Amino acid sequence: MSSISNPLLEAKGITKYFGTITALENVNLKVHAGECLGVVGDNGAGKSTLMKVLSGLYKPSAGSLFFQGKEEILESPRDSQNLGLEMVYQDLALAGNLPIGENIFLGREPTKNLGFLKLLDFNKIKELTNAHLDKLKINVKSADQKVEELSGGQRQAVAIARSTAFNAKVVIMDEPTAALAIKEVGKVLDLINSLKKTGVGVIVISHRMDDIFTVCDRVMALFQGTNFAEASLSNTSRDEVIGWIMGKK
Amino acid sequence: MEDKDKKIESLHLKLIPYFEKYGILLLLVLMILVMHILQPDVFLSWRNVTNVFKQISWQSMLALGVFMVIVTAGIDLSVGSIMMLSLMILAVVAKAGAPWFIVVLTPLIAGFLCGLFNGLGITLLRMPHPFIMTLGTLYIFRGAGNLISGGTPISGFTDEVRYLGHGRIDLQWLGLEKSQYLPVSLVLIAIVYIIFWIFLNKSKTGKWIYAIGGNPNAARASGINVNKILIIVYSLCGFLSGIGALILAGRTDSGYPNAGLQSELDAIAACIIGGASFFGGRGTVLGVFAGVMIMGILRNGLNLMDVSSFWQQVLIGSIIVLAVYIDVLRRDIGTRK
Numbered sequence: 079m080s081s082i083s084n085p086l087l088e089a090k091g092i093t094k095y096f097g098t099i100t101a102l103e104n105v106n107l108k109v110h111a112g113e114c115l116g117v118v119g120d121n122g123a124g125k126s127t128l129m130k131v132l133s134g135l136y137k138p139s140a141g142s143l144f145f146q147g148k149e150e151i152l153e154s155p156r157d158s159q160n161l162g163l164e165m166v167y168q169d170l171a172l173a174g175n176l177p178i179g180e181n182i183f184l185g186r187e188p189t190k191n192l193g194f195l196k197l198l199d200f201n202k203i204k205e206l207t208n209a210h211l212d213k214l215k216i217n218v219k220s221a222d223q224k225v226e227e228l229s230g231g232q233r234q235a236v237a238i239a240r241s242t243a244f245n246a247k248v249v250i251m252d253e254p255t256a257a258l259a260i261k262e263v264g265k266v267l268d269l270i271n272s273l274k275k276t277g278v279g280v281i282v283i284s285h286r287m288d289d290i291f292t293v294c295d296r297v298m299a300l301f302q303g304t305n306f307a308e309a310s311l312s313n314t315s316r317d318e319v320i321g322w323i324m325g326k327k
Numbered sequence: 328m329e330d331k332d333k334k335i336e337s338l339h340l341k342l343i344p345y346f347e348k349y350g351i352l353l354l355l356v357l358m359i360l361v362m363h364i365l366q367p368d369v370f371l372s373w374r375n376v377t378n379v380f381k382q383i384s385w386q387s388m389l390a391l392g393v394f395m396v397i398v399t400a401g402i403d404l405s406v407g408s409i410m411m412l413s414l415m416i417l418a419v420v421a422k423a424g425a426p427w428f429i430v431v432l433t434p435l436i437a438g439f440l441c442g443l444f445n446g447l448g449i450t451l452l453r454m455p456h457p458f459i460m461t462l463g464t465l466y467i468f469r470g471a472g473n474l475i476s477g478g479t480p481i482s483g484f485t486d487e488v489r490y491l492g493h494g495r496i497d498l499q500w501l502g503l504e505k506s507q508y509l510p511v512s513l514v515l516i517a518i519v520y521i522i523f524w525i526f527l528n529k530s531k532t533g534k535w536i537y538a539i540g541g542n543p544n545a546a547r548a549s550g551i552n553v554n555k556i557l558i559i560v561y562s563l564c565g566f567l568s569g570i571g572a573l574i575l576a577g578r579t580d581s582g583y584p585n586a587g588l589q590s591e592l593d594a595i596a597a598c599i600i601g602g603a604s605f606f607g608g609r610g611t612v613l614g615v616f617a618g619v620m621i622m623g624i625l626r627n628g629l630n631l632m633d634v635s636s637f638w639q640q641v642l643i644g645s646i647i648v649l650a651v652y653i654d655v656l657r658r659d660i661g662t663r664k
Contacts, residue, residue, distance in 0.1 A: 155547070167544070176537060180538075184546070
């Protein structure tokens with residue numbers, strides 16, 4: 079497979095300081111098309127910081143990012159979105175007071191011109207939302223439903239739908255199942271598997287070994303802000319990965 | 328039987344959005360009815376109705392500005408002072424003999440700049456809450472207004488300057504009497520409210536204002552420049568206060584030190600009565616208008632009935648609490664358990 083030699087997204091030597099605290103030191107990461115990379119690590123290991131660097135929310139103190147082989151400097155989440163790099167945040171980053179469709183298109187709303195006025199095109203938002211939700215086989219009553227009226231799993235599905243509405247090439251998910259009822263976890267994991275099949279590269283940060291071993295192809299562990307271990311799923315075991323999280327090899 | 332239950336439930340679900348949207352109008356209509364019954368000869372007379380609209384004209388501008396700020400989960404305590412400072416600048420510029428079209432523009436520009444000052448302070452100085460910045464400018468702007476005017480009233484403006492606050496649109500061509508005119512300020516309220524309704528509901532920026540109130544992190548993660556939007560919101564709030572100053576200049580023909588004293592609280596009260604949530608992201612332009620009207624009608628009606636202004640304070644306070652309690656009940660019905 080040619081994609082093995084050409085990662086979709088590659089981070090080299092990422093270092094991030096917050097004042098005197100070193101959150102990340104010389105961290106490397108890569109993900110290929112159609113592949114799911116699991117990132118594990120204890121609280122404070124630097125997982126979330128790394129993801130925020132990848133999504134353009136934080137600027138790294140040192141190191142570089144390569145997207146499809148080309149070096150990119152991300153100034154804001156808008157830059158990473160333009161590249162096709164999308165993030166699904168742990169706190170879901172949805173506005174509960176807005177309907178599903180408006181959340182999916184938040185910040186990138188389609189508009190229509192009415193004379194000199196540029197107005198939101200609500201019909202188009204609805205149409206695109208329904209088509210996109212259908213494609214991902216996400217069931218909701220209506221695209222007009224407010225997000226605050228949805229269950230945790232439905233919200234997570236909307237967040238994932240949102241991340242893939244604009245031809246995402248890489249989707250980064252921070253604890254995608256952490257807030258979910260058990261019966262909803264399976265649906266979200268199915269959704270991740272179907273994303274992989276469309277050729278999207280997925281990075282999943284998770285504490286849950288079940289998640290990692292259900293959807294990931296490769297797993298890497300961070301420990302105290304550094305790369306600690308990495309293996310393809312077929313070459314490791316749950317116990318070994320749990321050991322990595324605690325800093326034991 | 329089950330089918331029937333389902334039907335009732337679906338009807339119930341269908342009605343809730345309308346109740347949420349227009350429930351406050353019911354309260355307004357109810358108040359109008361009660362006042363009409365209590366004062367059948369006067370309350371709905373042409374003269375009294377236009378009076379109510381003239382009285383709420385400048386408050387409605389402040390309330391609309393504060394409403395936008397509240398939608399972002401912020402607060403602006405300085406709108407009364409912005410209006411007073413803008414009014415004083417208008418008065419000083421008018422007394423200096425500037426042509427009317429310059430005099431008319433000054434409060435709008437002054438109000439906008441005051442709002443911009445608030446917005447920049449909140450975002451650049453990273454104030455922990457807009458309450459603090461605008462509490463500061465509540466004092467700063469009123470002090471500045473007194474400094475430039477010497478703390479004394481400045482009176483006497485030209486008809487052009489007074490047009491928006493004092494002008495009348497003659498309706499005799501419709502076969503009405505001379506006393507049955509339309510106040511220009513009423514037309515102005517309608518135009519401004521429609522423009523801001525379109526802005527908040529149909530434009531990207533308006534949608535982002537609601538999104539910031541709903542979840543600022545979501546807005547930020549969506550690539551929305553939250554600080555920029557906040558600066559726009561506070562600037563527009565100041566601009567609307569400037570329009571309020573222009574209306575007040577027309578109504579009173581004077582710039583005076585106590586102009587707009589405590590009117591920020593009236594503005595906040597109107598928003599809250601109108602269903603805006605202090606936690607942000609909720610409320611409608613129509614609701615704010617209803618809130619302003621409810622306060623205006625209450626004051627007017629109590630004046631007509633010769634009720635002391637002390638009772639007015641007690642009643643307005645009670646209405647605030649009651650309106651929010653109705654809102655709490657409304658939300659109980661509206662959310663799934």
